[in-house]
Amino acid sequence: MPWYYAQEGQRIGPVSDEELTRLAQDNVVTPSTLVWRHGMTEWQPWGTVVVSALPESALCQGCNRPFLKDDLVSIQGVMVCGACKPVQLQRVREGAFPLGSGGVSASFGSGKRMIIALNNPLPSRCVCCNAPASGVKRRTFYWYPPWVYALILLSPLILILVSLVVRRTVRIDIPLCDEHQAKRRKRLGIGWAWGLASLLGMVLAVVLMNNNQGGVGGFLILTSFISVVGALIVGQRTASILSVHRIGKETATFNRVSPEFIASLPPWPGGPAL
Ligand SMILES: [Zn+2]
Numbered sequence: 001m002p003w004y005y006a007q008e009g010q011r012i013g014p015v016s017d018e019e020l021t022r023l024a025q026d027n028v029v030t031p032s033t034l035v036w037r038h039g040m041t042e043w044q045p046w047g048t049v050v051v052s053a054l055p056e057s058a059l060c061q062g063c064n065r066p067f068l069k070d071d072l073v074s075i076q077g078v079m080v081c082g083a084c085k086p087v088q089l090q091r092v093r094e095g096a097f098p099l100g101s102g103g104v105s106a107s108f109g110s111g112k113r114m115i116i117a118l119n120n121p122l123p124s125r126c127v128c129c130n131a132p133a134s135g136v137k138r139r140t141f142y143w144y145p146p147w148v149y150a151l152i153l154l155s156p157l158i159l160i161l162v163s164l165v166v167r168r169t170v171r172i173d174i175p176l177c178d179e180h181q182a183k184r185r186k187r188l189g190i191g192w193a194w195g196l197a198s199l200l201g202m203v204l205a206v207v208l209m210n211n212n213q214g215g216v217g218g219f220l221i222l223t224s225f226i227s228v229v230g231a232l233i234v235g236q237r238t239a240s241i242l243s244v245h246r247i248g249k250e251t252a253t254f255n256r257v258s259p260e261f262i263a264s265l266p267p268w269p270g271g272p273a274l
């Protein structure tokens with residue numbers, strides 16, 4: 001019996017079981033896409049009906065997309081697709097919790113931001129382009145409540161001590177495709193070269209100042225210092241891939257996630273992130 005699915009308020013179809021499965025594997029139809037066929041009383045999200053509607057299919061527990069059961073492999077009891085398999089094996093090697101162990105739909109899109117439940121894995125797709133991920137980068141993010149920064153008015157020491165107490169931490173494995181892993185490595189290389197060149201500039205400036213070239217030396221030391229700071233900021237941003245907007249008790253909110261990745265996530269149900 002043919003299916004219909006909703007896209008941007010339009011009803012599209014009819015499509016066959018096979019076509020719908022293929023659309024889902026291509027991320028055109030996502031687990032949150034509403035689908036309907038004769039016999040259903042109402043439109044329902046694809047992710048909730050797929051397994052009962054297509055008995056020979058099952059969801060990959062890594063990326064949450066439907067596959068024929070025969071195309072899934074079991075790694076430590078978790079069924080994953082071919083694209084998720086290398087990521088799952090890498091996680092097992094590193095002692096990370098396996099994909100799928102935290103349940104599904106633990107990540108949400110909210111405007112330009114991504115909200116994730118703490119301690120849940122991201123779907124194994126590249127956060128920069130939404131292609132199947134080939135590996136993950138583990139990063140730790142810190143967040144401080146905004147009022148902490150006002151403590152600088154009292155003293156820098158109090159600021160540092162209080163911020164260590166009240167800061168919140170989230171550690172996540174960020175999935176990346178081959179291309180974006182390579183891009184990140186290249187940019188980190190450039191950042192290191194830039195930083196080292198700036199440090200050399202500072203050394204040269206000190207030599208000049210010791211040789212009565214104070215004017216030139218002073219200018220060089222200032223520009224080198226600004227350059228070092230620039231290299232540190234750019235290097236930190238490149239290494240982190242994402243930036244944290246807020247860490248709550250149960251969720252973390254991130255910026256700098258690609259629009260394609262966010263569009264593939266179910267929308268945040270609304271209300272403030274906990
Ligand atoms: Zn998968």
Ligand SMILES: [Zn+2]
Nearest residue numbers: 126129177180
């Ligand atoms: Zn990518």
